[in-house]
Each structure stands twice: as structure tokens, then as C-alpha cells.
Amino acid sequence: MAKLLLLGVFVVSCARHRSTEEGNARQLVEHATSARAAGVSAAPKDAAASDFALHNPHAYIPAQCYTKTRDESGRVHNPCYACHSASRAPNFVDDSAQQLGYSFPASARDNAFQNLFTDHSAATSALTDDAILHWVREDNYKTPQKTATIIPQRAGFAADAYFHFDAHGYDRAPNDEYSGWRAFAYYPFPGVFMPTNGSTDEVLIRLPEPFRENAAQHFDETIYSINFAVLEALIKQEDVAIDAADERSVGVDLDGDGQLGTARRVRFRFDASGKTTLSWVGQAKHELEAGNTQLAAGLYPEGTEFLHSVRYLDVAGARVDMAARLKELRYARKIGFIDATGSEQLALGETSERKLQPDALRALSIDRVKGAYTHLGWRYHGLIEAADGSLRAQSRDELATCVGCHTGLGVTTDGTFALARKLPSASFQRGWYDWSQRRLDALPEPKRANGEFEYSFYLETNGAGDDLRSNDEVLQKFFSAEGVPRPERISELHGNVGVLLWPSAKRALALDKAYRVLVAEQSFELGRDVTLGPIGNVFRSVTPDQPTFISEPVRTTWERRRGQKKACVSP
Numbered sequence: 001m002a003k004l005l006l007l008g009v010f011v012v013s014c015a016r017h018r019s020t021e022e023g024n025a026r027q028l029v030e031h032a033t034s035a036r037a038a039g040v041s042a043a044p045k046d047a048a049a050s051d052f053a054l055h056n057p058h059a060y061i062p063a064q065c066y067t068k069t070r071d072e073s074g075r076v077h078n079p080c081y082a083c084h085s086a087s088r089a090p091n092f093v094d095d096s097a098q099q100l101g102y103s104f105p106a107s108a109r110d111n112a113f114q115n116l117f118t119d120h121s122a123a124t125s126a127l128t129d130d131a132i133l134h135w136v137r138e139d140n141y142k143t144p145q146k147t148a149t150i151i152p153q154r155a156g157f158a159a160d161a162y163f164h165f166d167a168h169g170y171d172r173a174p175n176d177e178y179s180g181w182r183a184f185a186y187y188p189f190p191g192v193f194m195p196t197n198g199s200t201d202e203v204l205i206r207l208p209e210p211f212r213e214n215a216a217q218h219f220d221e222t223i224y225s226i227n228f229a230v231l232e233a234l235i236k237q238e239d240v241a242i243d244a245a246d247e248r249s250v251g252v253d254l255d256g257d258g259q260l261g262t263a264r265r266v267r268f269r270f271d272a273s274g275k276t277t278l279s280w281v282g283q284a285k286h287e288l289e290a291g292n293t294q295l296a297a298g299l300y301p302e303g304t305e306f307l308h309s310v311r312y313l314d315v316a317g318a319r320v321d322m323a324a325r326l327k328e329l330r331y332a333r334k335i336g337f338i339d340a341t342g343s344e345q346l347a348l349g350e351t352s353e354r355k356l357q358p359d360a361l362r363a364l365s366i367d368r369v370k371g372a373y374t375h376l377g378w379r380y381h382g383l384i385e386a387a388d389g390s391l392r393a394q395s396r397d398e399l400a401t402c403v404g405c406h407t408g409l410g411v412t413t414d415g416t417f418a419l420a421r422k423l424p425s426a427s428f429q430r431g432w433y434d435w436s437q438r439r440l441d442a443l444p445e446p447k448r449a450n451g452e453f454e455y456s457f458y459l460e461t462n463g464a465g466d467d468l469r470s471n472d473e474v475l476q477k478f479f480s481a482e483g484v485p486r487p488e489r490i491s492e493l494h495g496n497v498g499v500l501l502w503p504s505a506k507r508a509l510a511l512d513k514a515y516r517v518l519v520a521e522q523s524f525e526l527g528r529d530v531t532l533g534p535i536g537n538v539f540r541s542v543t544p545d546q547p548t549f550i551s552e553p554v555r556t557t558w559e560r561r562r563g564q565k566k567a568c569v570s571p
Helices: 002-014 023-038 096-100 121-125 129-136 221-236 283-289 340-356 396-406 454-462 472-478 487-495 505-521
Strands: 170-172 178-184 200-206 240-246 262-266 305-316 319-334 365-367 371-373 378-385 391-393
Touching (some): 121 505, 129 505, 200 319, 221 262, 305 505, 319 505, 371 396, 378 396, 454 487, 472 487
Antiparallel strands (some): 178 200, 200 305, 305 319, 319 378
């Protein structure tokens, strides 16, 4: 344990915290970082016990992790690989071995998400199609005049986006001012985030003010757009095409050709030692030179914010689309920066902790006002639908679910999912647009690094179209009665992801009704996954080290780059 405690001190020394948050937030992140490596409670000594008490202390383990991988005929399927995978630096967690067994802490072996097994059919049958459509078409975020948000500063963060986007994806206030938020289009992560499984969602990102300003500290959309392109290159670790930019005016060789001219791409370039000539532009360039912000491959600068809406499905005739009503509004802010060295040490500490204390629960830092903090330097909070349809702050148990998906997974990039999946720059508006501007449809299927089609691989490997392996509509559409993928449907998917992602109008209405019942019950702590009946394909409990019967884990989500360090293996 002494070695782990020293490791925690080392990791904290790697973190650079220049947050504008209050000192308590900084203390929480620093303590969580240290506690993560040391395997101790994450609550600071002076914190009120009620701020950290959870009804379900293992709520960070998602309901999907209890899914049965072997079906009644004895065939083995693998939905686990989508999250538990090999990583790419500066993520050093390789948790692909998690695909092989239900290796839960002792207290988490009983499935706490009892909504999966509850029959809500009596309640859903009482809802008419007209009633649910009226419900989902009401905007529970803005005033009826659509002029301003009604929930600023309600949950420890400012819900200050207007969801009104221009031709470059920038969010605009009614007076046409920029809110700083920008929408981007992305390929939904395979599984629960595909609309066919219950919800639509959209993601906005905002960078700190220096990234939006020119050298004279005035807002400059061109500067902001270039900085977003630089960030995209860093997160994807690849070159990014841009509109023609005058490098002389920003003083940065964006395309890496050794001279200042006109750039039409941001070139991703780092040498073996991690050094680069790439830079932010505008006021952020000066902040970088002064050491007040950061630029690193695979990492967001401190102060980055995300706003993630989760919405109902709207239905008009046979067409299904994104609804006005929000189920949730999720928020993330990076309040501390941990470099690649610190990230590697955290992964090593997590692996050691799991080996030494396999039944220890994850240390969580959750403040009742400010939200959940992670050892990667992020703060998460969110609003969720109250019984009357308004939006309320999420409880500690509800926030704990954020931590499970945003830490300790090999698939994430700096603890996040969406920007790494942004549509390429050759797309409409270079991929900077909201789904309200162009529907999630008619997009070609994305490919994995080895050339395999991503969603097709998910269907074939999982033998289903959702994490719980319960989406009967996808099963009937894409699989034969024997469970074999239908070649004609897979071929259609290659050219249009909409044939998989969108449910039928009938299924969409049923999913909306099922979630409306959960809202009325306010039973989210028992699970918020949308199901159309009790799920028989999920374990109510598992035994110690129960096998999944998956013989070989799917390890590679993307190709490793030359010179990348070997990721840690987390059992």
C-alpha cells in the first residue's frame, strides 16, 4: 500500500490545476486522483458524509454489464468489446480482459437495476399515441417564446445554450450573439446511444474564452474555428481539413509545411518525445506560451465544456426524428489537466488496486451541488426529467452512473466518446452541425481501423443491435431465424446507417411511453434504460468470476501508432 500511496502523490504532481472553480472543486479532484491510485475513500476529511453517501455505491457499473453473453442455444455473443477494449495513448487502460468474465466486486454481484425486470405494460398501455406525442413535442428547456433558457445555474452549471445553430454549427442567442457552444455531428456509439434503442442525443462543445478571441482579445469566429480544428486533430490524432486560412495572420504553421502561407489542413504532428510545432491560435496561443493552457495529443485543454442532450423520439407518419422534450441534459467540464505521464500512472494504480483489492468499490467523489468528479480531471453534472416534466438536478446515485462510463475504459479519449467520433471534415459543414440542421440519416457506415464496417461488426459480434440484446426489431430486420446476419441488410447498412439507427414509428412510440412511465415513477436509481418489457437476457445476479464464455477478447478498436507505449492491462 505504501507504494500505491507514493504513486498517488506522483500522479497529483503530474496534474496542473488552474481551474476557475472554487477551491473545494480543486480539492475534490486532487483528492480523487490520489485516492484512485491509493485505493482509499475519495471523500475529503472535511466533507459532509451526506455529500458522498450513495444508496447504490456500485451504480457506476452499468446495467449492460449484467447482460447474458450465451443464448439459449448455447451460442456465445460479445457485446462487451464495444466499451472494454485496447486503448490509444494517452489512455493507458487496456480492459479488454473484462470481456471474459463478470469480475464484479462482491457487493455488486446482485443486479441493482430492477427496472430491467419490472413489467410496466399496464402503465404504458394507458398512454395513447396522441398523449405521448403531445408530451414529447413540448419543449421543457426553453420558455414558450423560445427566447431564453429557463434553467440557468440550477444544478451547479449554467445551462446557457439556446440550441439555435448557424451555418457553422455555432449556437446563437435571440440577439444573434454567440453563446460559445458549438454542435458537431458524430456517429452514435454502438448500442444504447443508437436511437433504435430509445433516445436521440446531441453534443455541444465549448472552449474557454481565450480560444474564442484574437490577439486583441475580441471574439473572432475564424480564430475559434481554427482552434476547434486543432482540437479535432489532437483528439483524433490525424490531419483535419479546414477552409483556407492565412497562417501569417495567426502566426502558426498549421499545415506543417515549414512556412507561413495559406493552409487547407491542420497537420497532426508530434515527434517521438511528444514535442510538436502545432499551436493554438489567437489569444489561446499567448496563453499556451505563458503556460496557462495546454496542448497535447489525445487530451482536451483545461476549461473544455460539453453539453449533451438526451431526448425522446418524435414521430410524424412513418418518420422518426429528434423530439423537443429533453430526458436529460448532461454537462462536463474539465477542471484539471493530467498529462500522458500522469494518465499512465493512474492506469497502473488502478490495475494494482484491482489486483490487491478485487472486492473494493471504486472511490467516488460526488458533491451534492457541483456534481461528480473523476481522477481524469473532469466534473460531471446533469439535469433529468422530474415527474411533472420539468428538469431537475440529478441525485448522487444518478450522477454515479456518469463515472462508470467516463473512467476506466479503454475505448475513451480523455474520458470522452463523442468528438473522436465526429464526422470527417469532408462532411456537410465539415461535420460542425446539429442533428436539427440535418437528420441523422443517409450517412455511409463508418469503418474500424482495420477496414471492417463498425456497425456491421457490432451486429455480427454481438448477435444483436443493443447492449441488452433485447431489441427484437433489429433482430428481425438484420438476422435470420437462425441468428445469421442477412447479407442484403448488411449491404444496405454500408451505404446508409439510418436503416439500423432509426426505429419504426411503432417502436418509437412504445419506447417513448416506456420512458414516460419511468419519469412518473422517478425510479431512475433502479435503471433508466428504455425497455419494452421485462428483460430475460440479463442476469439478476452473478457468481464470483463467472465466465462469459467468450474465448478470445476483441482487442483492437483502432490501430496503434508507431512508438506508442503498451497499455496497462486492467483485470
